[in-house]
Amino acid sequence: MKSWLIGLLTIFILVGSLVAASLIFHNEVTDRFNPLVPRKDIYVQITEKGTPRSPGGFDYTLSGFDESGKERTVTFYAGGELRDLAFLRVDSKGKYIKTWEEVLWEELPDEVREKLENQASSN
The missing domain is CATH 2.40.50.480 (Protein of unknown function DUF1093)
Structure with missing residues (x-):
C-alpha cells in the first residue's frame, strides 16, 4: 500500500512539473503541446x-x-x-x-x- 501511494505521488509530481514547465517556458515544443496556448x-x-x-x-x-x-x-x-x-x-x-x-x-x-x-x- 505504501509503495503504491509513493508511486502515485511520484506520477503526480512528474505531471505537475511538466505542466508547470510548459507554462513557464515558451518555445516551439512547449507551445505546440500546451492546451492553454x-x-x-x-x-x-x-x-x-x-x-x-x-x-x-x-x-x-x-x-x-x-x-x-x-x-x-x-x-x-x-x-x-x-x-x-x-x-x-x-x-x-x-x-x-x-x-x-x-x-x-x-x-x-x-x-x-x-x-x-x-x-x-x-x-
Whole structure:
C-alpha cells in the first residue's frame, strides 16, 4: 500500500512539473503541446529576404498582425524564397508555427488591412 501511494505521488509530481514547465517556458515544443496556448492566424507581408538555411530553404522573421490587429513577430521556415510583398496567413500556436499559406489582399481581415496600410505608409 505504501509503495503504491509513493508511486502515485511520484506520477503526480512528474505531471505537475511538466505542466508547470510548459507554462513557464515558451518555445516551439512547449507551445505546440500546451492546451492553454491558443491557436491564432497571424497575417504577414514579405518585406525582407529570408535567411538562407543549410542545406536549403529560408528562415523568415516577420512582424504581422492577428485578426484583432494585435502585432506579433513570427519566425517560420520556407522551402524556397518567397515572393516579395506577398501576404501570408501563418497558422501559429504561441511560438510554434504549424503552416503558412499565401493569401490575397481581399482575404485579409479588415483590421489587418488597416494595420498593413499604416505600416506601409510609415515606411
